[in-house]
Amino acid sequence: MKQPLGTIRKTKPLVHHITNWVTIYDCANMTRAFGALPVMAHAPEEAADMTAIASALVLNIGTLTRELVDAMIISGSAANEKGIPVVLDAVGVGATRFRDEMAAKILDSVHVDVIKGNYSEIAKLAGENARTRGVEATAIDADPGKLAADLAVSRSCIVVMTGREDIISDGRRTFVVRNGHESMGSIVGTGCMAASVIASFAAVNADLCDAAKDALCYFGAAGELAAEKSAGPGTFKMHLYDEVFNLSDEKAQSMMNVEEL
Amino acid sequence: MKQPLGTIRKTKPLVHHITNWVTIYDCANMTRAFGALPVMAHAPEEAADMTAIASALVLNIGTLTRELVDAMIISGSAANEKGIPVVLDAVGVGATRFRDEMAAKILDSVHVDVIKGNYSEIAKLAGENARTRGVEATAIDADPGKLAADLAVSRSCIVVMTGREDIISDGRRTFVVRNGHESMGSIVGTGCMAASVIASFAAVNADLCDAAKDALCYFGAAGELAAEKSAGPGTFKMHLYDEVFNLSDEKAQSMMNVEEL
Amino acid sequence: MKQPLGTIRKTKPLVHHITNWVTIYDCANMTRAFGALPVMAHAPEEAADMTAIASALVLNIGTLTRELVDAMIISGSAANEKGIPVVLDAVGVGATRFRDEMAAKILDSVHVDVIKGNYSEIAKLAGENARTRGVEATAIDADPGKLAADLAVSRSCIVVMTGREDIISDGRRTFVVRNGHESMGSIVGTGCMAASVIASFAAVNADLCDAAKDALCYFGAAGELAAEKSAGPGTFKMHLYDEVFNLSDEKAQSMMNVEEL
Numbered sequence: 001m002k003q004p005l006g007t008i009r010k011t012k013p014l015v016h017h018i019t020n021w022v023t024i025y026d027c028a029n030m031t032r033a034f035g036a037l038p039v040m041a042h043a044p045e046e047a048a049d050m051t052a053i054a055s056a057l058v059l060n061i062g063t064l065t066r067e068l069v070d071a072m073i074i075s076g077s078a079a080n081e082k083g084i085p086v087v088l089d090a091v092g093v094g095a096t097r098f099r100d101e102m103a104a105k106i107l108d109s110v111h112v113d114v115i116k117g118n119y120s121e122i123a124k125l126a127g128e129n130a131r132t133r134g135v136e137a138t139a140i141d142a143d144p145g146k147l148a149a150d151l152a153v154s155r156s157c158i159v160v161m162t163g164r165e166d167i168i169s170d171g172r173r174t175f176v177v178r179n180g181h182e183s184m185g186s187i188v189g190t191g192c193m194a195a196s197v198i199a200s201f202a203a204v205n206a207d208l209c210d211a212a213k214d215a216l217c218y219f220g221a222a223g224e225l226a227a228e229k230s231a232g233p234g235t236f237k238m239h240l241y242d243e244v245f246n247l248s249d250e251k252a253q254s255m256m257n258v259e260e261l
Numbered sequence: 262m263k264q265p266l267g268t269i270r271k272t273k274p275l276v277h278h279i280t281n282w283v284t285i286y287d288c289a290n291m292t293r294a295f296g297a298l299p300v301m302a303h304a305p306e307e308a309a310d311m312t313a314i315a316s317a318l319v320l321n322i323g324t325l326t327r328e329l330v331d332a333m334i335i336s337g338s339a340a341n342e343k344g345i346p347v348v349l350d351a352v353g354v355g356a357t358r359f360r361d362e363m364a365a366k367i368l369d370s371v372h373v374d375v376i377k378g379n380y381s382e383i384a385k386l387a388g389e390n391a392r393t394r395g396v397e398a399t400a401i402d403a404d405p406g407k408l409a410a411d412l413a414v415s416r417s418c419i420v421v422m423t424g425r426e427d428i429i430s431d432g433r434r435t436f437v438v439r440n441g442h443e444s445m446g447s448i449v450g451t452g453c454m455a456a457s458v459i460a461s462f463a464a465v466n467a468d469l470c471d472a473a474k475d476a477l478c479y480f481g482a483a484g485e486l487a488a489e490k491s492a493g494p495g496t497f498k499m500h501l502y503d504e505v506f507n508l509s510d511e512k513a514q515s516m517m518n519v520e521e522l
Numbered sequence: 523m524k525q526p527l528g529t530i531r532k533t534k535p536l537v538h539h540i541t542n543w544v545t546i547y548d549c550a551n552m553t554r555a556f557g558a559l560p561v562m563a564h565a566p567e568e569a570a571d572m573t574a575i576a577s578a579l580v581l582n583i584g585t586l587t588r589e590l591v592d593a594m595i596i597s598g599s600a601a602n603e604k605g606i607p608v609v610l611d612a613v614g615v616g617a618t619r620f621r622d623e624m625a626a627k628i629l630d631s632v633h634v635d636v637i638k639g640n641y642s643e644i645a646k647l648a649g650e651n652a653r654t655r656g657v658e659a660t661a662i663d664a665d666p667g668k669l670a671a672d673l674a675v676s677r678s679c680i681v682v683m684t685g686r687e688d689i690i691s692d693g694r695r696t697f698v699v700r701n702g703h704e705s706m707g708s709i710v711g712t713g714c715m716a717a718s719v720i721a722s723f724a725a726v727n728a729d730l731c732d733a734a735k736d737a738l739c740y741f742g743a744a745g746e747l748a749a750e751k752s753a754g755p756g757t758f759k760m761h762l763y764d765e766v767f768n769l770s771d772e773k774a775q776s777m778m779n780v781e782e783l
Contacts, residue, residue, distance in 0.1 A: 040324055
């Protein structure tokens with residue numbers, strides 16, 4: 001897509017989130033900074049209605065409960081029916097059996113269009129014997145690109161693996177995104193925000209692999225620009241919002257650092 | 262009231278909130294920045310007890326559930342009994358049937374002293390055929406001032422409609438506040454914070470129409486001052502807290518931009 | 523301990539939190555800024571499993587519900603079994619009967635290693651006739667040092683009383699920490715963050731009294747450094763994260779202001 005950021009700002013797609021209580025504000029605020037409209041609504045009585053007026057749905061299991069997962073499945077089904085993209089951020093899969101079971105329940109109940117996770121979360125979803133340390137990735141044995149591609153094939157979706165390098169695969173083609181900065185790991189929430197950014201781009205671009213690629217490159221580019229001005233995680237977070245808000249398609253595309261594997 | 266901000270800082274009124282999980286921190290932090298004391302407590306077992314030691318109550322349905330609405334009604338009834346002001350922020354009314362029903366349930370169970378919402382939320386509450394896009398206002402057909410006045414009469418309360426211009430009506434007199442800056446719309450949460458600010462001013466001023474007017478003018482003035490120093494939503498939010506904290510009655514009153522309709 | 527901060531950064535202990543919805547992000551983000559790994563997980567189905575892979579547990583009753591307290595007891599028991607430190611932040615005890623009862627229930631069900639609260643919260647837990655104004659301390663009659671020491675003896679734990687001066691007692695020895703800055707009271711959440719910091723230090727130091735002392739001195743020292751650069755609560759909060767992130771054991775230890783009573 002030529003001007004994804006311009007398109008988001010012009011059409012202001014509504015992005016419905018059912019997400020965790022830790023980073024919920026930053027997911028909303030980053031969605032807004034990119035130009036989309038966030039809405040968070042998890043009551044089972046309204047989850048489907050809210051999804052029905054949205055252009056994309058983010059499901060994030062960071063502080064999941066059984067009730068929240070039920071609401072996710074209601075919204076996910078409404079999204080499938082309407083044909084809008086569903087992004088699942090598989091936070092903490094590989095840390096507890098409950099997360100593994102609930103993630104499997106969502107994936108078996110809803111067609112998820114983009115599965116996002118860190119290396120050990122995706123490895124665990126792909127059937128590897130991986131362990132996540134809370135919400136932090138641990139080293140995995142398997143080849144990341146192959147893992148992502150295999151999971152993409154088996155779930156018929158896009159897989160996004162975030163880490164020092166981000167991997168994106170639709171099963172046939174696999175890309176590595178090298179935008180971003182280590183400062184993004186110095187604050188809590190950039191992983192969750194990335195899912196909101198992917199959903200915002202997916203809301204305006206039917207090529208979801210392309211949308212995920214653009215989202216991670218643009219977000220990473222803003223992170224690089226913010227890091228230059230920052231003296232620590234406090235100043236970094238502030239500048240990250242400014243840089244996203246002031247980013248242009250032209251600037252971001254000149255900084256894109258992506259390669260096909 | 263001559264020195265509302267000085268009075269808040271001197272008396273430090275306790276403002277009880279039952280609110281949403283997205284902006285809950287910023288509601289608390291903005292209440293504190295103005296000099297009042299925030300407390301958030303939603304367990305049904307303690308909601309009434311916490312309201313009983315408070316000087317104002319904020320109800321915000323941004324991420325409502327049936328259980329949370331039950332707690333709001335318990336606290337609202339305790340507030341009515343004690344005679345302290347109740348502010349309802351009708352977030353997302355007009356977006357789903359559930360929000361419309363729950364807002365009606367609150368308004369029919371509790372006397373709300375100040376109803377706050379954006380243009381389409383207030384229009385929907387006033388019986389118009391309005392639609393809210395998630396939590397974002399859409400254009401309305403009716404005259405905003407007349408809508409606010411009519412709802413104020415029918416609910417015997419103050420109505421606050423926030424948008425590019427803020428409308429405040431007690432049914433007999435209607436005011437428009439032109440303080441504020443578009444940067445306030447670039448971050449998530451300024452609408453919710455405004456309800457906390459109104460409650461803080463209402464806690465020290467029995468003339469609730471006057472309190473709402475002062476609250477929006479002061480908050481908007483701080484927003485104008487912050488915008489001058491900001492390069493985007495990250496720096497804006499930081500400066501907004503500083504400007505509120507450093508605001509004086511004198512400074513705010515010299516900037517007040519309010520007119521009777 | 524010689525290099526507690528260096529040890530945290532090297533070993534990156536996982537700190538499990540079951541906490542409130544107001545400051546949950548800042549608890550996580552401050553844990554990360556000190557170099558530990560935060561995880562928040564409150565579903566009863568996974569609370570014990572998450573604690574079982576953690577090195578410390580924080581329980582914070584700021585926005586407690588009966589269900590959340592049940593999860594805290596599940597996690598607390600798992601922590602006791604594993605032998606990792608449990609920190610209880612007794613937010614709002616003394617404000618409502620429900621908080622008093624739930625805090626007592628936790629303390630009677632779980633061995634808490636560090637009880638933290640403000641002056642009136644600790645006084646109430648120690649059996650005094652104290653009242654907390656929401657989550658804000660009120661003046662107490664008793665001698666703070668004696669109160670802390672008595673509660674430490676009766677509960678066989680470390681007691682941390684935060685306020686203008688912080689008191690730490692293990693029942694035999696009592697210390698006063700004078701690090702910190704009044705700006706820390708100008709933003710919501712520094713009290714909650716302090717519990718996360720104590721847990722992070724306790725995760726790497728078996729001498730919990732020493733760990734609590736270091737935690738409050740280091741956090742307070744960062745607050746002093748941040749205050750020098752700040753013009754209000756917005757800039758202060760930003761600089762606080764930078765200063766924590768850039769703090770060294772050497773710098774913090776040169777600023778420590780602690781005295782045995």
